[in-house]
Amino acid sequence: MKKLLIIGAGEYGRLIKDLALESGYDDADFLDDNSQLAIGKIADYKKFIGEYDEFIVAMGNPQVRKKCVEMIAADFKLATIIHPRAYVSGDASIGAGSIVEPGCVVYRACTIGQSCLINAGAVLNHDSTVGDFCQIGCNAVVTARAVVAAGTKVEHGSVVHSAI
Incomplete structure (x- = not known):
């Protein structure tokens, strides 16, 4: 059990x-x-x-x-929790303690740090990086090659185009 x-x-x-x-x-x-x-x-x-x-x-x-x-x-x-209704590419990296909720898309070569909260419907496009202890809000988009600095909260529905 x-x-x-x-x-x-x-x-x-x-x-x-x-x-x-x-x-x-x-x-x-x-x-x-x-x-x-x-x-x-x-x-x-x-x-x-x-x-x-x-x-x-x-x-x-x-x-x-x-x-x-x-x-x-x-x-x-x-623990790391990846909901079965999330898509996570086989070459994405997800840190310990992170949570990937239903409907999320984590494309190839993405890196998610330790203890991140990736809320429902968020999209992390290819080669993006999310630092430790971040929260990516519902339906937020982190575009290709964008970097989200450690401890950052990306609000629901936001689009991250570059480093924040």
């Missing part, structure tokens, strides 16, 4: 749980400091070592996401 520990039980965390269950995980639970859906607080993550196969951080703020990854990654394997 493949179990996922999700850091963050907010709206995005609950969405990630659905995506994880649709992507082959058998079970998923939350750690969150402010949610009754959670099985514990984030700082208590060590109590769950051995109970879960992997973890993922489901928080939009890139600094908070990075802090959680750095805190927990020494003790848990960082």
Whole structure:
């Protein structure tokens, strides 16, 4: 049985749980400091070592996401979730902790960094690069050879033509 520990039980965390269950995980639970859906607080993550196969951080703020990854990654394997209804080229590179939602297109020679959120319908054209801890909004387009700097949020429906 493949179990996922999700850091963050907010709206995005609950969405990630659905995506994880649709992507082959058998079970998923939350750690969150402010949610009754959670099985514990984030700082208590060590109590769950051995109970879960992997973890993922489901928080939009890139600094908070990075802090959680750095805190927990020494003790848990960082999951990468690629929804079965996303297209990802065989020679694209997707970093640990990243999430590629349904309807996304990740073309050849794309590089997605660590712990990125690629929201539904986003298109990353060939040879584009998305830095660590980025978020590419729903239906956003990163054009061929464009570079998105680490920690950047590309808004829903935006088009990135060059480095940002």
